[in-house]
Amino acid sequence: MQTKPGEKRVSRYAKLVCLSGPRAGTEYELTKEIIAVGRSNTSDIVLEDQFASRQHAEIRRVEVTYQVHDLKSKNGVTVDGVRLAPGGTAWLQDGSEVQFASTxxxxxxxSATLTAPALIAVREPGLRVEPATRQVFVDGAVLDPPLSVKQFDLLWYLYQNRGRVVSKDEIAQAVWPEAQGDVYDANIDRMISRLRSRIEPDSDDEPRFIATIRGYGFQLLDGQ
Known part of the structure; x- marks a missing residue:
């Protein structure tokens, strides 16, 4: 539901408030489970932005929480200053700034204060990644020494897409965008192995955080 500037109403649903562009000040109530965002006139939130894709992103409601999912848009989705990987997903918190292309x-x-325990349960499992500081927390303790640059980039990509199986090709594009040729599977496997040794050293045969999907890629688990 769209609310024009100046209108006031109380709702139990979260909302997006437009901060820039011709619709600045407009509020969009996030009542549906999936809210389409894009330049297309059929979108729930229409972006009057020449840099936006027709199907740019989705806002997804998961019980009492919300996440934004990039639909591999040309000019991307940014959450609190961090751009999502193509096709990536990020959880939203009260006060988060979300940018679709230039809007x-x-x-x-x-309901943020009322649902704080539920939010923590969803957003902060045994593994938590802070992109702003590039810190990683396992069971509440910061990982020390920190991960290498590429190890963190790999973990952050998996974290943005947690619960989704990502292919090795997707990982190669996200973690090694500078690569001129192919990134070999063996390189990705070695990086995954090193990452596992840092964040789940006691998992033995059963992975706690990173599951291997043989012949395809990897999946970041909840790891409670």
Whole structure:
């Protein structure tokens, strides 16, 4: 549901408030489980932005929480200053700034204080990644020494897409965008092995965080 600037109403649903562009000040109530965002006139949130894709992104409601999912848009989705990988997903928190192409929004969740325990359970499992500081927390303890640059980039990509199986090709494009040729599977496997040794050293045969999908890629698990 769209609310024009100046209108006031109370709702239990979260909303996006447009901060820039011709619709600045407009509020969009996130009542549906999947909200389409894009330049297409059929989108739930229409972006009047020449840099936006027709099907740019989705806002997904998961019980009492929300996430934004990039639909491999040309000019991307940014959450709190961090650009998502193509096809990536990020959880939204009350006050988060979300940018689709060049159009900025503020995410507001009126139930944030009431649902804090549930949010923590979903967003902060045994593994937590902070992109702003490039810190990694395992069971609440910061990983020290920190991960290497590429190890962190790999983990952050998996973390953005947690729960989804990502292919080795997707990983190669996200972690080694500078590569001129192919990134060999063996290189990815070695990096995964090193990453596992840092974040789940006691998992033995059963992976706690990173599952291998043989012949395809990897999946980041909840790891509770």
């Amino acid at each position: 900025r929004f503020r995410f507001q969740d009126p």
